[in-house]
Amino acid sequence: MLLTHAAERALLHKTTAALGVVVCLWLCALSSGCHHDVAVPELTCDMRGVSGDALVVPANAQWVDSGMDVQSGESVTLVAHGRIRHLIPQTEQEIEKSEAGPAGTFFYDDSQGHQEFPLPAAGSGPAPCYCLIGRIGEGRPFFVGDGMSIAAESTGRLYLGVNDFDVSDNTGEFYVEVSKPDTVQPVSFRQDVRRDAPEGLPAAGCSVVVFYVDGLRPDVLEEMSAMHHVPHLTEHFIDGGTHMRNTFTAFPSDTITSNGTMWTGCFSDRHGIKGQIRFSRQRLESESGLDPMGPSRTSRLLRPHGTDKLIHNAQAATVGYFEGNEAEIRWKSSKRTGIPAVYDYLRVEGNDWATGVLPIMTDAPPSMWTRSLARHLPYFQAHQAWQYIDDANAHFAVRHLLNREQPLTVIWLPETDSVSHKYCRGQFGTTRKTIAMADVLVGDVTEELRAQGRLQNTYLVLVSDHGHLGGRKTHLTRYDLVHELFFREREVTADGRWVGGGLGLSVRQHRLENWHTGDTKDKMVYVDGNSDGAARIFLPRGNYQSGDWNGPNRPADLLAYQIAPHLPAVDLPQYIVSSRAVNHAGEEQNPVDLALMKLDDRSILITTADRGQAIIDRRQRKKGGWEYRYTVVDNVRPGANGAAEFDVVENPKTDPLKLLQEVWPQYFTYYHDEEKWLQLTAPTEYPDGVVTLTRHMLWQDHLKVREQEYAPDLVVTARHGWFFGTQNTPGTTHGYPLADAVRATWYLSGPNIRRGARIHEPARLADLTPTILTMASVNTRPEWFEGTVRRTVFATAAAEPSADDTPVHWRDVDLQAWDKLDYAPVPEFDRQPITVNRPGSPWDVNNIAYNALTVGDWSVFRLVDDALAPGKDKKKPVTETVDSIERRGRRSRHKWVAEGTHALNVSEVSLSDYSLTSSGNMYRANGVVDWLQNRGTRLDEKISDKVGRNTVLGAPKVNRAVDGVQDGYWDVYKYVQRLMVEVLDETVLNGLENNVDRAINASRKTPPEILVQ
């Protein structure tokens, strides 16, 4: 460490100053605890532009006759102003919440979630609460908001009203101007970028900030933007950037697989991250990518770093020493796939990415992140942590990530996805509140960038990892594939004929199992696919009784699978797709859509119940990359040597992926490259399906060792309107290869990027990493990735054929999801295993442990706030004061103040900091060392400049040595921390729960067959 006199003096000065700040904050804290009585201010609204003859819509009238008749098809434009109060505020906090403009609000109180609004809102529909709505005659209500231009749906009198379930306690009014223009007026204009648009270049010296909103549907975002409910996303992305309208994720459309693709720029047959759960045939154990330790495990699967890398290499060397070189290589390729992620490319250049919690992380969790979570999470509510991660990640970014000035910052906002899964209608219901909140958080981060003077040198990216299916026109019906199809007892007659029931097999899922009498632990089927649109199925090799788990089955085995010696063999793909179930509307359907099976190293088979079968085969192109052929087949049967035989259908009338509806049958004769297939399939029900289904089922050569251990035998997908799971949900889900699930959000904005533009050319999430690296001025080579850099997003000086701006009308973005949907859950399977693992309960052992661990992270300032004014939604004067002082420090013009404020990190003083060696104090010590190094370097530069030398004090050399010690220390610290959590959480607590489960369920085993008449 370099300690000059100047630096020493500065440190002393700084420490005194910091103590001063702390004392001052405490004084502020003590003086700010006084209360005010609720004095409700008058409603005010901006009346500029409101003409005298505007129609008045009082907030306490359900419907107001506009006095105007409209003809069906006639254009009507409504412009609204004014402000209403939809309840009488009881507390100061309720004053702001009680007001709404004509656009309404998604920030309703949770207690109103289940109310019936005239136009379905809150927990049951897509409309904002308390917005202006309209109706023609006795027709159904429609959304008006603060401006709307539509063609009337019917002929009759126009009525206007407020979207409120109870208007009696309302005050205020809306002022509405109604006109009948010649044509319907647009909500905005977009520049449609032509297919042959010239490719531009990014500006140099910029960094990239990615907002990754998990599961966000781009069509929902566009609709909410047109309704004026996502102002920041509209400013930065929809109006201010370029929308890649046809961006698709790979298959399955789940978070973990998609993250593999997003951050490596490759498909899963190369990066090897194949699903949310990894089931090992060797160990008969599964690991989840969604568990607390999942993100670090997923990143280590690509490549171990730091201490992990040292240990990985040492273990490999030991294997090599005892078993030889080949065994060492096999061992290594069984543990990691070796594919670099976006941070590896940055690290080569001496940089890194800066992230909070993400589905793939090298630090898990990043130092100090738990404090950002503890700041928002109510005390002892670890089981609700998922509801606070958006706030924690955004806060962590403002507090700890942006100041690192790394080329890439990623902010994951996962709540849009988790709320969609759990709550009514997903993004056509409850989730809209979450999206509106995410918009506020995006605003906080961009505001910080602006205040630091960096916004104009920053590329902003908005991306989602997949979409969500369901909720728009219908609820999804659950199909319990695991129990109804695999576990349910076989129905056998007295003379031994198998006439119905299920397959009668014992089943395992991640942390759940259900056994039949007589089955030992290697006689079972493993299914990964709970609450999902896709499921991956693992079976014993050869036949169910074999107990052989040394590798996946051969096609012939699965086409004639022996489940018991006394029963006929089963054609599993056909059996599974033929299963029937009744949906919530009472219709019997085939809940399984596609069954996928690998045929050999270059081809796969797709089986459907109603559209026959097809084979996709691929081969390597001479100039690199792959090309694929899609062939409709029938009569698929077991052949010689475990292979499958089939007949090609000459003039197919139908095909599993419904491509014949869009594509000439002649196309099926030839191989086409991946770009061509993407173009052909983008408008179909299975966008990019030919490529992504094949990529999922096949494994490239470097993953052969892993394939033996981790490849499923069959992968099945749920039909539109269905999902696989054991528990009901009124929410929505993904995983399917269907358009609503695979269409991802992708917008870009920043220097040189087209504004208000749309690119219709299909793209893939595999394009994200190469495009980000290009924007961050990192040199890349095309062969490193399977995605490509999307250069048409950059405007060029070249003369471009002028594209007239395309008007966007409300009907183009209106998703027509306004009807109320009834939810009727289907009965659950009656003999589900009992489990003590209840992640949603505060009494689950893991949650008790997390709660105990978070006590140390509780903020001292928040404790004071809560002591002064206990309860929900109360103001936090101390926390806010500390934050604002610190924010001022961080944004100071003087770099030494900004960096010093950051190093001391006063706002995050927590209970554990009463120990000198807490992680918070370690972090501070680390920050102060950095701060001193920077001061020393500055001084060195100043002196050196004067004497005309590079260095006088030797700062560069000393800094390198100090950095080395700091990095090594942090790496080991984090390694030990992670190991401790792994041992506690996964080995001790999960092991305890699993053993209890086994003991409870042991006496509940049932025989696999029952006798019927």
Ligand SMILES: [Zn+2]
């Ligand atoms: Zn996701």
